[in-house]
Amino acid sequence: DTAVSQTPKYLVTQMGNDKSIKCEQNLGHDTMYWYKQDSKKFLKIMFSYNNKELIINETVPNRFSPKSPDKAHLNLHINSLELGDSAVYFCASSQDKNTDTQYFGPGTRLTVL
């Protein structure tokens, strides 16, 4: 069974569209994250949720809105997609705090045309 899963794996869309990426973890973890990895392979944290509550919200445009329906899911919705949003988005989870080992999903490659 996949510990942290994301869908879709690839997403190609036009500028201006709205899209969502889903993430689920079956590890029983309390904390989930979204990361963006740009073309230079730099990972940047975007959001962190602990037990469905937002605990980290880095400087991210408000076009990005995370939603956590329960502690096993953290979805990422992006409005009005821009070219610069093209990247690989990783979901991750950890038992509790950031200091615990984080388990990453396989990533979603988003391409905005």
Added chain:
Amino acid sequence: KNQVEQSPQSLIILEGKNCTLQCNYTVSPFSNLRWYKQDTGRGPVSLTIMTFSENTKSNGRYTATLDADTKQSSLHITASQLSDSASYICVVSENDYKLSFGAGTTVTVRA
């Protein structure tokens, strides 16, 4: 300026050889430092996590060292294998919820 600097940016080694990757950080206060391995097209996988009081930690052929005084860490790969070809990312945590990532070192192991 990034608070976590890794070097070299990339390196190529022959199978069976050893190599060492460097990570220097300015993050303060310091909680822990971790090394991740990221294979192409996949998410990062944790190799080691070290707290302030730990100087070295091993995970198979991977050995990480930490000098919290000089704020330096290294990751040593022993007897490299083709499967070691990946990007290695150094991550420093300053508290429960803030992480700083290095840009990674890309290692290519050739037969």
